[in-house]
Amino acid sequence: MQETIQETIQETSALTQGQLLPMASSRNLNRFWEWGRKIICVGRNYAEHAKELKNAVPTEPVLFLKPPSAYVREGSPVLIPYYSNNLHHEVELGVVIGKPGKNIEQSRAMEHVGGYALCLDMTARDTQDKCKNKGLPWTLAKAFDTSCPISDLVPKEQIRDPGDVKIWLKVNGSLRQEGSTSSMIFPVPFLISYISKIISLEEGDLILTGTPAGVASVQEHDEMLAGIDHIISMKFKVEKQS
Numbered sequence: 325m326q327e328t329i330q331e332t333i334q335e336t337s338a339l340t341q342g343q344l345l346p347m348a349s350s351r352n353l354n355r356f357w358e359w360g361r362k363i364i365c366v367g368r369n370y371a372e373h374a375k376e377l378k379n380a381v382p383t384e385p386v387l388f389l390k391p392p393s394a395y396v397r398e399g400s401p402v403l404i405p406y407y408s409n410n411l412h413h414e415v416e417l418g419v420v421i422g423k424p425g426k427n428i429e430q431s432r433a434m435e436h437v438g439g440y441a442l443c444l445d446m447t448a449r450d451t452q453d454k455c456k457n458k459g460l461p462w463t464l465a466k467a468f469d470t471s472c473p474i475s476d477l478v479p480k481e482q483i484r485d486p487g488d489v490k491i492w493l494k495v496n497g498s499l500r501q502e503g504s505t506s507s508m509i510f511p512v513p514f515l516i517s518y519i520s521k522i523i524s525l526e527e528g529d530l531i532l533t534g535t536p537a538g539v540a541s542v543q544e545h546d547e548m549l550a551g552i553d554h555i556i557s558m559k560f561k562v563e564k565q566s
């Protein structure tokens with residue numbers, strides 16, 4: 325299983341390098357976050373991040389979900405859940421699905437991409453640690469309201485290769501995270517194909533592709549500024565849940 329996955333990743337990475345890929349969306353995805361669609365998250369997709377949290381580097385993607393109520397847009401704050409004292413930022417490239425599919429071949433995966441978004445996978449790390457220790461799901465740690473700050477849609481043509489962009493995040497002006505999507509263990513076409521064999525993909529679904537190293541705490545009144553290269557950036561204030 326492990327060998328098969330690694331082999332197929334290499335094949336598809338080669339397939340998507342530098343190619344101009346067709347537009348996929350039949351609907352206007354501009355406000356996809358209002359459609360109530362799935363947010364499918366990939367964890368531990370960067371070896372350096374897996375190591376910084378003392379997790380094993382995975383041989384298969386780690387998946388979890390956020391509800392659409394997790395979305396928050398610029399102008400509204402990210403809220404620290406009342407049960408957490410250690411809320412972490414995780415900057416991630418989001419892939420917006422533009423064409424539905426099930427059992428998608430890797431060679432056709434990019435046809436299902438309608439665009440991209442800059443996303444934060446806000447994580448109550450203390451809660452996640454407790455869940456992990458008890459063998460419980462990560463819902464409280466990952467799926468609370470405002471746990472998914474999201475940028476405007478980035479048109480597909482603006483990112484020629486989702487396997488070669490820089491994502492970064494600053495807190496109060498200090499750089500905390502900076503990584504290239506070329507370091508992903510499981511690249512975008514592989515993820516789309518893998519996920520579609522388990523969960524049918526619909527227009528407006530979002531895949532969070534995992535975070536690079538540098539995750540850390542944010543406090544009340546902090547300001548997070550994040551970006552994808554010079555393509556898009558977004559800013560969020562942190563507040564306590566009242």
Ligand SMILES: CC(=O)CC(=O)C(=O)O
Binds near residue numbers: 445
């Ligand atoms: C350990 C995690 O929280 C995994 C995760 O979300 C990631 O992006 O990696």
Ligand SMILES: [Mg+2]
Binds near residue numbers: 366367534535
């Ligand atoms: Mg994450």
